Amino acid sequence: MIPELWTCVFSALFFYVLGAKLPEPEVKIEVLYKPFLCHRKSKYGDILLVHYEGFLESNGTMFHSSRRHGDKNPVWFTLGIREVIKGWDKGLQGMCAGEKRKLTIPPALAYGKEGKGKIPPESTLIFDIEIIEIRNGPRSHESFQEMDLNDDWKLSKAEVKEYLRKEFERHGYAANDTHHEVMAEDIFQKEDEDNDGFISAREFTYKHDEL
DSSP states (O other), X not given: OOHHHHHHHHHHHHHHHHTOOOOOOOOEEEEEEOOSOOSOOOOTTXXXXXXXXXXXXXXXXXXXXXXXXXXXXOEEEETTTTSSOHHHHXXXXXXXXXXXXXXXXXXXXXXXXXXXXXXXXXXXXEEEEEEEEEEOOTXXXXXXXXHOTTOSSEEOHHHHHHHHHXXXXXXXXXXXXXXXXXXXXXXXXXXOTTOSSOEEHHHXXXXXXXX
16 A cells, blocks of 8 residues: 555544544635724624625636625625524624625535535635624624513513514514524524523523534
């Protein structure tokens, strides 16, 4: 067996025997523009409004643009709860409103072996993304106080969904009960540690490792 192959086999056995995980691929981040003034930076749990263009690295083909396709409006999503591909959750942290970044995202942090729509399997993707606005998301202390409608220091699922509905309507988007239900389910799954059907202030603002 040639030396290079022995090295690969030994490395694989080493990680297997020790039960260690191979390092996860990283997102390549290039800052294209950053405003002089930055009042806050994006963090997990924030709701972001973004414009974006997506390209295949292999041939430069654009597969989607929020400015050219669909309703041509920017897109709202919550950072860090897997509403978007993992590469976005990793690559859009610590951004300012008005900042533009170029993300190069490996297949493992995008659509992997399956691909999706115009995106072939095992595709590395490139996104040009601009953050238009950053809002308190459904995990901040400020939002907990907004959502706690009866001031009992715990949140019901109905209170969380009502907050999401108001946030969407505040920005001119129609309420989407199905989407809000999915978001609320995800929040409760991660935050309701004692499974009592409510989220306490401590549970809600605690930073989970998986986020």
